[in-house]
Every structure is written in structure tokens, then in C-alpha cells.
Amino acid sequence: TVPTCRVIGEYFDQITFPFKRYQIQPAFRAEKPQKGRYREFVQADIDIFGSNSPIADAECIAASIDLYQTLGFKNTVVLINNRDLLSGLPYPVIAAIDKLKKIGPDRVLSEIQQKGYTLSQAREFLTAASKTTPDNKLQTIFDYLLTSGFSKTSFQFDPTLMRSFSYSQGPIWEITLPEYQTASFGGSVGGGERYDNMVERITGRKIAGTGVAFGFDRTLEALEVYQLLPTIKPNTKVLVTIFSPELLTTSIKIGTVLRAENINTELYPNESEKLDKQLKYADKKEIPFVIFIGPEEAAKKLVKLKNMQERTEKVISISEAVTLLSGNL
Amino acid sequence: TVPTCRVIGEYFDQITFPFKRYQIQPAFRAEKPQKGRYREFVQADIDIFGSNSPIADAECIAASIDLYQTLGFKNTVVLINNRDLLSGLPYPVIAAIDKLKKIGPDRVLSEIQQKGYTLSQAREFLTAASKTTPDNKLQTIFDYLLTSGFSKTSFQFDPTLMRSFSYSQGPIWEITLPEYQTASFGGSVGGGERYDNMVERITGRKIAGTGVAFGFDRTLEALEVYQLLPTIKPNTKVLVTIFSPELLTTSIKIGTVLRAENINTELYPNESEKLDKQLKYADKKEIPFVIFIGPEEAAKKLVKLKNMQERTEKVISISEAVTLLSGNL
Numbered sequence: 001t002v003p004t005c006r007v008i009g010e011y012f013d014q015i016t017f018p019f020k021r022y023q024i025q026p027a028f029r030a031e032k033p034q035k036g037r038y039r040e041f042v043q044a045d046i047d048i049f050g051s052n053s054p055i056a057d058a059e060c061i062a063a064s065i066d067l068y069q070t071l072g073f074k075n076t077v078v079l080i081n082n083r084d085l086l087s088g089l090p091y092p093v094i095a096a097i098d099k100l101k102k103i104g105p106d107r108v109l110s111e112i113q114q115k116g117y118t119l120s121q122a123r124e125f126l127t128a129a130s131k132t133t134p135d136n137k138l139q140t141i142f143d144y145l146l147t148s149g150f151s152k153t154s155f156q157f158d159p160t161l162m163r164s165f166s167y168s169q170g171p172i173w174e175i176t177l178p179e180y181q182t183a184s185f186g187g188s189v190g191g192g193e194r195y196d197n198m199v200e201r202i203t204g205r206k207i208a209g210t211g212v213a214f215g216f217d218r219t220l221e222a223l224e225v226y227q228l229l230p231t232i233k234p235n236t237k238v239l240v241t242i243f244s245p246e247l248l249t250t251s252i253k254i255g256t257v258l259r260a261e262n263i264n265t266e267l268y269p270n271e272s273e274k275l276d277k278q279l280k281y282a283d284k285k286e287i288p289f290v291i292f293i294g295p296e297e298a299a300k301k302l303v304k305l306k307n308m309q310e311r312t313e314k315v316i317s318i319s320e321a322v323t324l325l326s327g328n329l
Numbered sequence: 330t331v332p333t334c335r336v337i338g339e340y341f342d343q344i345t346f347p348f349k350r351y352q353i354q355p356a357f358r359a360e361k362p363q364k365g366r367y368r369e370f371v372q373a374d375i376d377i378f379g380s381n382s383p384i385a386d387a388e389c390i391a392a393s394i395d396l397y398q399t400l401g402f403k404n405t406v407v408l409i410n411n412r413d414l415l416s417g418l419p420y421p422v423i424a425a426i427d428k429l430k431k432i433g434p435d436r437v438l439s440e441i442q443q444k445g446y447t448l449s450q451a452r453e454f455l456t457a458a459s460k461t462t463p464d465n466k467l468q469t470i471f472d473y474l475l476t477s478g479f480s481k482t483s484f485q486f487d488p489t490l491m492r493s494f495s496y497s498q499g500p501i502w503e504i505t506l507p508e509y510q511t512a513s514f515g516g517s518v519g520g521g522e523r524y525d526n527m528v529e530r531i532t533g534r535k536i537a538g539t540g541v542a543f544g545f546d547r548t549l550e551a552l553e554v555y556q557l558l559p560t561i562k563p564n565t566k567v568l569v570t571i572f573s574p575e576l577l578t579t580s581i582k583i584g585t586v587l588r589a590e591n592i593n594t595e596l597y598p599n600e601s602e603k604l605d606k607q608l609k610y611a612d613k614k615e616i617p618f619v620i621f622i623g624p625e626e627a628a629k630k631l632v633k634l635k636n637m638q639e640r641t642e643k644v645i646s647i648s649e650a651v652t653l654l655s656g657n658l
Contacts (some may be wrong), residue, residue, distance in 0.1 A: 018598050018599060020598075048598055051598040051599040053598060053601065055571075055577070055596070055599060059596065143578065147578050147581040148581055149589075242384075248469075249476050256477045256478055260478075267384070268347075269377055269380040269382060269384050270380040270385065272382065285345055
């Protein structure tokens with residue numbers, strides 16, 4: 001967020017506001033690294049600058065739910081709160097209550113006491129935080145989400161969600177995958193907040209900001225654990241084999257013609273390998289078509305096209321092969 | 330290259346060879362950082378494992394030329410040599426001659442002498458290196474490139490190209506942009522080599538390898554200097570404006586319908602901004618269509634669709650708007 005705010009401040013006069021941006025990039029964290037929280041990690045951000053409306057927050061939250069549902073996490077829940085509701089709480093208390101889900105109420109109470117408050121004061125803080133109800137801004141966000149077709153179960157008001165960043169103000173939220181609760185970081189794969197004063201604090205320009213950051217590595221880990229990673233199939237449509245070193249040039253020419261027609265073509269990268277092995281390679285990689293050009297085909301300027309699924313083959317002209325392979329057959 | 334070789338060795342039995350892979354990732358260099366040669370940089374690689382044929386090298390070289398021509402560098406030249414031709418040269422001599430284009434022959438000669446050779450020996454080394462001619466492997470590569478339709482000017486035999494990596498063996502090449510010669514690193518934006526023994530040295534498994542690495546940051550810098558970076562236009566097709574806070578829900582609904590139809594839709598992220606300013610935003614961002622829903626349209630379940638180029642507008646049903654915006658009008 002901080003580097004983005006610097007860019008926004010510097011290129012202020014070249015940017016059309018409201019400014020929406022997204023980015024995926026390596027980032028570094030200052031906090032103590034631990035399992036799943038590495039010093040360097042990949043982060044994906046979405047931000048909107050120049051709008052102080054809760055609609056901007058709502059759009060970021062909607063993108064958050066949409067993203068994780070699209071990835072296949074059916075039970076994504078975004079926990080939402082508004083920092084404004086907690087304006088009576090000192091920052092060290094906010095930081096302590098932020099750990100409620102991880103360490104439980106007893107340890108939160110003792111952490112607040114360590115900050116110099118009595119047990120009864122600590123209890124009051126915790127009760128006050130737990131008892132708040134959504135204000136108008138949050139209501140606008142909830143309305144936006146329901147109107148946009150998100151189910152009631154995909155987001156939730158959470159009065160004890162605190163997001164411990166000191167710069168958060170206004171709406172704050174965290175994306176949780178209940179499927180992933182066993183993870184050391186409590187199932188949270190990302191979060192966002194409004195940070196209206198950040199650009200001003202850094203650059204002196206008053207530009208509202210809100211946005212969300214997704215932990216790419218954690219999300220990937222969650223996808224792996226829940227076997228939601230898609231199987232990637234090669235997108236090669238045809239393998240051009242090489243009959244013999246003498247016929248190498250012929251195969252290169254056919255490959256060049258096919259590639260020029262935007263047909264995903266592989267040339268077998270070894271002219272002295274047996275045809276048998278080349279065919280096996282196509283089979284293993286599930287390449288749907290294979291082209292052979294032996295001395296007979298080469299003499300007649302024809303190619304043998306083999307359909308690997310149907311196990312059929314025909315000897316045709318190169319232009320016929322192009323037509324066949326360009327179609328969605 | 331080294332981390333890739335480790336992966337290849339480790340997953341040897343799950344990989345179908347010949348194995349082609351490409352990747353873009355941050356990398357770190359051990360050498361002294363300098364301008365354009367940062368400690369951390371972004372690198373793009375293409376590699377082929379499991380083929381010892383020069384066709385594998387040729388395919389990587391072809392991809393190199395193709396890539397830079399596609400980026401807009403009309404005069405890309407790939408310099409090509411074969412390390413096998415230099416087998417008589419000691420490695421420190423190879424490392425010295427590698428700097429020929431940067432520091433000139435006199436300083437190369439004195440650097441060879443510093444390695445413990447006499448001036449006449451140094452001259453002999455340099456002459457021997459300069460006098461080599463392409464062998465069969467290089468000829469196969471050149472034939473591949475010409476047969477594939479690359480022009481004679483897009484690649485070039487360079488007997489003094491050395492690639493100072495100690496693990497290079499067989500074909501080596503470097504991609505140069507003559508447009509970019511003024512740069513401190515001599516116009517080279519990437520290079521490749523065969524490294525047949527690398528996997529074995531690291532993992533004990535004998536698997537041939539060849540590949541090329543492109544300097545992403547340098548390439549980006551060259552694109553900027555030669556103004557080849559494309560102008561990125563927003564791909565938003567329609568902006569849904571918000572007439573007033575009271576009609577916010579109506580606008581959200583329309584936006585949701587359009588998005589569900591895969592129409593790139595922006596909802597103006599501020600319900601209390603004047604329509605005037607919302608329209609100006611669409612204009613500045615060159616969004617081709619704008620939808621307005623005032624109290625009249627809302628009552629009749631219609632929308633006002635404005636074509637920003639033609640400056641025309643019509644009041645139509647939502648499904649008509651979907652049809653119009655889905656087309657390529």
C-alpha cells in the first residue's frame with residue numbers, strides 16, 4: 001500500500017480519479033517471518049483511489065468474494081467491520097483484540113492488562129467492541145453485496161475484527177476460507193481496509209484510498225490442500241515428427257507453415273530419434289494430432305496426419321492439413 | 330538454470346522428455362551489481378531438456394529472434410558460436426576474450442597476459458579464436474533458421490562470442506539490439522547456451538539441456554528508449570453512472586446484469602458525485618459507452634445508453650442494452 005500511495009502522490013496530475021488499479025508483485029514484510037508468512041512473498045492488490053464512498057469499499061469486497069468463489073472455494077466468508085465504530089478504543093487495545101480468534105478472550109484480556117489497563121477496563125474494552133452494530137456505511141456495503149447477488153453467507157459483520165494496521169480507518173475486512181481453518185494463520189488469505197489519510201501522510205496530497213491485498217502464496221497453498229488446482233494440459237495441437245536427418249528440412253518447413261497459421265505446433269527437437277519414440281512423446285503429452293513426412297509424402301508434397309484419439313490417419317496436402325488443424329475438430 | 334536443473338533431476342520420473350518449459354521469475358545474480366545489472370532482476374527463460382540435437386538449440390534461438398522482432402525491434406541480431414570450437418582455449422582466456430566487444434583487443438591481450446601467458450601466446454589465442462569457422466552443428470542451426478523464414482541479417486556467426494559461463498558447452502548465443510548499442514551492457518538483452526553436463530553435475534542424472542534467458546528489465550528499458558511500449562487503453566466497455574444516492578441500488582443491479590453477461594462494466598464508485606463529473610471520467614478514460622438511470626428510466630425499467638464517440642443516446646430496455654453492448658459495435 002505504501003509504495004502505491006507514493007506513486008499516486010507523484011503522478012497525481014496524470015491520473016484520472018477515481019483511479020482503480022490492480023497488480024501482482026513480490027512484497028516484503030517487516031514483521032517476524034514464520035511458516036506461511038515469509039519475509040518475501042507474492043501479493044496481489046486491488047485499490048481504488050479518489051473515492052470516499054463505501055461503494056468503493058464494497059466493490060473491493062465484492063471482487064474479493066468473487067475471486068475466491070471463482071477459484072473454487074465454495075464457502076468463502078468475508079468478515080467485515082468499520083474502524084470508525086472502534087474510535088473509542090486505544091490502538092494497543094485494538095492490536096490485542098485483533099488476536100481474539102487466534103489466542104482467545106483470556107489471553108486478549110491479559111494482553112490488554114500488559115498495556116497498562118486494569119482487568120475491569122480490559123473487559124469493558126472487549127465488551128464495547130463486541131457490542132457494536134453496523135453503521136450506515138457498513139449497511140451500504142451490505143446492501144451493495146446483496147444487490148449484486150452475493151449470498152448472505154458469503155459475508156458477515158464481525159465486531160471484533162480489528163485489522164491491526166495502524167493506518168486503517170473506515171471499513172475493514174478479511175477474507176477467510178472455512179475449509180482452511182487448520183492453517184496456522186487461521187484461514188485468512190487476504191484483507192483490506194480504507195486508508196483515507198495515507199496518501200496525505202506520505203505525499204501531502206489529500207486523496208482517499210481503499211483496497212484489498214491477497215496473499216498469493218497462501219492462496220496457492222489453500223488451492224493445493226483442497227485440490228482445487230486445475231490440471232494443466234499442453235495446448236499443443238500438433239506434433240511434427242522428423243522422419244530422418246535427411247528429411248529434417250521438410251519437417252521444419254511444415255512446422256513453419258503451421259505456426260504461421262497460428263496452429264500450436266511442436267517440432268520434435270531431435271532429428272535422430274526413432275519415429276516410435278516421437279509418437280510415444282505425443283501420446284504421453286496428449287497432443288491430439290501428429291504429422292509424419294516420410295520420403296514418399298515428401299516427394300508428393302503431402303503429409304500424413306494422424307488423429308491420436310481416433311487412431312486414424314490420412315495422407316493429405318499441407319493446405320488441407322492447415323484447414324483441418326485450424327478448425328475445432 | 331541451476332534451480333531448473335535441480336527440479337529436472339528431482340522430478341525426473343514424472344517428466345516426459347524432451348521437456349520444454351518457459352518461466353518468468355525474479356532471479357538474483359552473484360556478480361557485482363551495476364547500472365542495468367541489479368542484484369535482483371526479472372528473468373524469462375526457455376529451456377529444452379532431454380535432446381542433444383542442435384535442433385533444440387535452433388528452436389530456442391528461433392524463439393529469441395521471434396520474440397524481439399514481435400516486440401518491435403526490427404534489427405535484432407542473434408550472435409552465435411559453438412563452445413566446442415574453442416576447446417583448445419583455457420577457461421581464463423575464454424573469459425578474457427568474452428570482453429572483446431566491451432574493452433577492445435589491446436585490453437583483452439593484457440588481461441590474458443595477467444593470467445600468466447606471454448604476449449605472443451595471448452595473440453595466438455585471440456587469432457585462433459577469431460579464425461574458427463562454423464561446424465556441422467552450427468550449420469544445422471543456421472539451416473533451421475533460414476528454413477524457418479528468418480532473414481540472413483537476423484543471426485550471425487561470431488567466432489569471438491564466448492559467453493563466460495563456465496558451464497557452457499556446444500552452441501552459445503547472445504541477443505543484441507543494434508538500436509540499443511549505447512547501453513552500458515553493449516546491447517545484449519539475453520543469451521543462451523547448451524549445458525549438457527549441468528543436470529548430471531548437480532543431480533547425478535545424465536540429461537542434456539539447452540536454453541535461453543532474457544533480461545526482462547533490460548528489455549523493458551530498451552522498449553522504453555525506443556518508444557515501442559504499446560499504449561494501454563482501458564478495456565472497460567461501459568460506465569454505469571449513479572444518478573443519486575436514492576437510485577444507487579438500481580445502478581448496482583444494472584451493473585450486476587451487465588457483468589453477468591461478461592460485458593466489461595465499471596460502476597462509478599461514488600454515489601454522491603455529480604453526473605457531470607462521472608461523464609467526464611468516462612470521457613477521460615475513453616470508455617465508449619455510458620449508462621444513465623434517472624428516476625424516469627428507473628420507473629419504466631429502462632436505461633439511457635450514451636455512445637461517447639458518436640455523442641448519441643437512446644432510452645432502451647436493459648436486455649436491449651445487453652445485446653448492443655455484447656456486440657462489436
